[in-house]
Structure formats: C-alpha cells, structure tokens
Amino acid sequence: MPQYAYTARDMKGNTVTGSLEAGNEREVAVLLSEKSLFPSKVSLASKSASVSLLGKKKRVKGQVLATFYGQLASLLRSGVPMIRALTILSDQATDATLQETLKEVKGRVEDGEPLGIAMSRHSNVFSNMAINMVHAGTEGGFLEDGLVRVGNFTELQEDLKGRTIGAMAYPVFLFSVGVLVISGLLVFVVPKFDDLFDRLRRKGEMPFYTEWLLFTGSVLRDYGLYIVAGLIALGFGLKFYFASDKGRETLDRIKLRIPVLGEILMNLSVARFCRVLGTLLGNGVPILKSLEISRSAASNQLLSQSIAHATENIRGGESLAQPLRTSGYFPRTVVEMISVAEESNALDTVLPEISDSLEKRTFRRLDLFVRMLEPIMLLIMAALVLAIVMALLVPVIKANSTL
Template sequence: MSQFEYRGIDKTGEEMRGVINADSFRSAARQLEERQISVTSIDEVEADVLRTSGQKSTKISKDDVILIFFEISTMLRAGVSLKEAVEAQCDSSHSDAILNVFNLLLKELKSGTAFSQAVKKTQLKLPDYMYHLIESGEITGRLADSIEQGVNQMEYDLKIRSETKSALIYPSILVLSGVVAVAIMFLFVVPKFSSLLSSAEEMPTLAWLVITSGVWVNDNKLAVLIVTILFITGVGILLTQERFKIPLLNFLSKMPVIGGWLNESDLAVWSKMLGILLASKVPMLDALTLAAKSSRIPWRKARLAQVKSGVKSGLALSAALHREDVVSSTTVNLVKVGEKSGDLSTTLASVSNLYEQASKKRMQTLLSLIEPIAILVIGVLIGVIIIGIILAITSANDIAI
C-alpha cells in the first residue's frame, strides 16, 4: 500500500489536493474518479519522506504507541496475518504520524524483515521489554499474546504515572497557594509597617526580624526573583543527573511512609514485569535482566542483578531473593509456591497485585499527611508574620504612651 499526492477538480469546479492510499496509480485514479474528482496530477510519495514530515507535524504520544500495538494484536487474535493486519491499518483514519509508522512497517515486512526488526526501524520510543516480548512471540509463535502482554504493561506504566500526577495536583496547588500567600505578605503587607523600625527604639526580636525581612525583600524584588528562578532551575537540573538521583532515591526509599510507597510500587512493577516475561517464554536469566531494568530504586536494582547471578549459579529464584533480601518473606514464600507448582508467572502476577494494592494504600496515607502538614507549615509562617506585625505595633504604642 502506497500513498499518492493528487490535484484535481471536483464536480462543483473547485480545485482540490490531498493524499490518498492505494496499491497503484491506476487504483488511486479509480478511487478519485469514484469521488467525482477530475485528476490533473498524481504522484507517489516516498514512505521515508512521509515518515519524516509526519513526525515534524505530529508527535506520537505514548497513547498512540499503545494504540498501534493494541490494534495489531487484536487483528492477529482474529486470525489475520501480520502483513494483512499492518496493511489494513494503512487504510485507517489515524493521524499522519501513525499512518507513516504502519507504512514503514508494511514496507519492511514486504522486504522480508522480521517484525521485531521492523519495529526497531520505526524509531518508536518503546520500553526494552517490548522488543524482547515481540522477539519471544516470534520464536514461540505466540506473537499476539506477547504483544498484548506488552500493551497491558505499557498501559499499567502509563496508569501509574497518571494516578501519581493526579494525586499530587491538590497538594501542589495547596503548597503553591501558601507560597504565594507568604510572598504577598512580605511584598505588600509587611513593608507598610517599615516606619515602626524608626519609631520604636526597643522592638521585640520577632517583630524586628519580620519587618526587616519584609523591607529587604521589597527592596530587592528583582534579585529575589532571579535567585528563586535559578534555585528552581538548579533543582530541576540536579533531578535529571544520575549522580544526584541515585542517592536521593536511595535516601527516600529508606524514609518512613514515602519509603514504603516507593518500595511497594517498585516491587509491583518488577514482579508484574517478570511474570509477563516468563509467561511469554522468555528465558529466566533474560527475564530477570529485563525485569531488573524496570526497578527505579538504585540499591534494589543492584541487588536484583545479584539475584540473577545467584540463579545463574544454580540457586532457585526464591532462594536468591531471600539471600539478597530484596522482597518480603511473604513474597519469597509465594515465589517458592510458584516454583513448586510450575506456574511461577501466575504467582508473580498475584504478588504484583498485592504490592499494587499496598502501594495505593501507602499513597493515600502519604497524601493524607501532606495536606495537613502543608496547611500547618503555611499557617505557622503566616501566623509568625502577623504576630511579628502586632508586636511591632504594640511596642510602638507603648513608647508613644
């Protein structure tokens, strides 16, 4: 299936131009005739050009990537061949960027390229496990199952990110509102009482600190703004640096409440990923390597690498996990049961569900603590400012009397 750029005149005499999908020039011309368009020119557009121009005009989101593989897996399950499934999508009403991906996949499949290699040539941003799932599906003949499991995992990853962002919206607004309130107090309220500094010879320390700070901030607004912007930018840059992220994540994972949430959500992703890979017939050592990459906490990722070494040396997975102390004793026992029953992938899926539920409860607990803590801190700051102003006023009145 190719794409053709055409120009023509419709039955009303209006000039038209656009792009149409067809197998050949004749087929494209026939489609245009059926639309009652008199063709003045028609040219084939190269797939590589389409891909480049499409990516410039439309960015492929993570939802689009999930949609691409979901539709392919659905058609494969319906008994359609891989080539026919991709070819059918070339005629769909997707965006230009997605159509360009399908066109490139079809071109590669027609040339005899394996689907896993064709996917890599699309340069889609996919997690590592997706490539390995596709390769394992090609080897085992269960491509539809492998793609569907990969899609489910990508949806799960996207869901976790979305839920976390949504849950943090209200606390973020609350904190931002508090910062704005304190800034307004320092910029517009406190400076109004600056004359009290000269009228009161002996002012309480708290009052002096509040009014002096307010006056200084008001006199150096530009400098304070620049320093604030530089600070926020610096923190943002530091958070992207591995040298900073590694100790930060390790530290946060050891903290009460937030540490439990990070650890349980991390183990939920790891156990789910390992279960999916094993269910797709990916070899144990390769599955352990890929699953370890899904872990976000550095110290756990290092220990999971040691778990792989233990399994490689002949230890059972449960024994290796127990030795490295990366999961709870309950998880070790469940893994042991899965090894004995020969259905480890199903057991790991159950473990993932347990950790996911525990993680959600931890997140709710954390959010329920953030809100009152933020209110308390903001209230204390505003209260200190108000008390400082009142003390300054009363001290000035005492002297006047």
C-alpha cells in the same frame, strides 16, 4: 541513516507514499525498484512529527500504545494479514509519531523483517518488554495472545501512573499555593509597615523576629529574580545529574530515606518488577532475558542492582529468591511467595498475583499517607501565615500601649 519520504507508483499505477532509511536519494530509488515501485518524488523526511524542540524523538502515550496492541491483536485474530493490519492502524492513528512509526514498521515487514525486529528499530516508541514479547510470540506461534498481554500490561501501568500522580497532585498544589501566599505577604504586605518599623527600630523596641521577617522580605524584593534564576539553574543542574547512573542511585537513596513515602515508592517499584517479569515469563521469554528487561523496568537503581545480583545467581544455577531476600528491598512475604513459586515452577502465574496484591496494599497506604499529609500541610501553612501576621502586629500593639 537519514529518513526519506517518497511518492511512487506501483505496477497498477496506484500512488504509494511512505518513508524509509537510506544513505542518499539514489539508494532510495534502488530500494523502491526492488519493491516494484517507481518513485516520482523523493525528499528528506520532515522531523516535525516525531522530534521535539530539544531534538529528541517524541514518545507515544501509554494509553495510545495499549489501544494499538489490542487492535493489532484483534485484526490478526480475524484473519487480516500483518501488512494489511499495520496499514489499517497507521491510517487510523491519530498520534503523528505512532502513525509515522507504523508506516516504517510496515515497510520493514514488507521487506521480510519479523515484526519484533522492525519494532526494535523504534525504541523511543516500543518498550524492550513489548519488543521481546512480540519476538517470543512470533517464534512460539502465540503473537495475538502476546499482543493482548502487552496491551493489558501497558494499560495497567498507565493506570498505576495516573493513580500515583493523582494521589500526589493535591499536596503539591497546597505546597505551591503556600509558597506563593507567604512570598506575597513578604514582598507586598510587609513593606507597607516600613515607616512604623523604622520609628520602632530607632527607639530600640523592634522584636528580633520582626527584624528577621523584614530582612527576609527585603532579600526577596531586592534579589527575588536572582533567587528564582538560581533555583531554575539548580533545577536544571540536578536534572542532568540525576539523569546519570550515579545521580539516579543518589536520588533513589534519598527517596528511600523519606519516612513512609520511601517504603511506598520502593514497594511500587517491586510491584512493577514482579508484573514485568511475570508477564515476560508467561509469554515464553527466557528467564535471563526477562530479568534483564525487568531490571531496566524497575525504575529504581538500588532495586536494579539487587536484580542484577539475582541474575548472576540464576546463571550459576542458584535460586532467584535468596539474593532478593538479602537485598532488604523486597518485602518478606513477596520473597517467600517467589521462593515457593520457584519450587513449583509457577513464577509466570504467581508474580502477577504478587504485583496485584502489593499494589493494592501500597495504594491503601499511599491514600492514607496523602489524607494525613493534607491537613498537616494546611496546619503548617496556617501556622506560617499566623507567625507573619503576629510578627507584624506585636510591635504595633506594643507601640500603641506605650502611647
């Protein structure tokens, strides 16, 4: 249904603004009258705040959400009523999408909906894990603790994402600079030697590697724009393909086969799964529902399939550890710790500890990998530049020696 923005007055004459979903303006008026509000202006809500240029709803940054969860928990613990707390946070929100979302959530809560159900209507903002933990916290009477845990989890995930991106930023920068430098040499420097190389070619004194270099430079000059356009089109095509289930599985298989980095990425996915599952179980979410949410949060199709198999085992009354062991994607120590935790009924406390330990070990390996990768990339770049320079100089030196 469309979203309508309204301006109305309450029984005391105070101006009230907000938005709600309705079939038409008449239905908006009916819904407002049920709240003892008298509309003075109703119009279709502008989507500029929450919709991107591609027509998709904008997401809210994880750090912003983590702050929101923590602030909501603090307000509720201080005795502030839910609706008042949501009003305060929506007024203070600096993110336009979050502000609009909180206003809509507040309206739903005012209509009698539980907070978790109101949040579930905004899956572009709130994750399945957060929604289910709020559900469990509301039903179990520990909503404030649940919100704190969601906030802590979200902050940890943002830190994990930032560290991963930060670790790979410099190697990607080096690669980009290398491509630009080599392309610049081929397009702008090599053509300056064309006259000399034409004379050498007529004499039959042109080395094959110099011929190859000239050919490559010529292709880049004549068809460079077409090559760039083709690469962009290929990039978009791969993006759409990898967005499908089959494409994601193919990409995950490719990533897994990358030496060293493949294992690092898989271990980070395992750590994320353990943290999500442990956090959900610790907040009273049933294990089957927790596994379902953890599966979607695993960020790896191969791992997700293993978790789905483990879920079927749990439904059949079997253990969680065995299918994880047979999948081959979980480190042996992790599987053994999960097995022991199952026997002692301590999955909710052991899984976050597993995640912490695995993340620390994996980031040590990632840091070592990046430190090794940087000099290797510099050496490769230097070797390529040297090869280009030698391919240009060797025939010149030979030509001078024959004079």
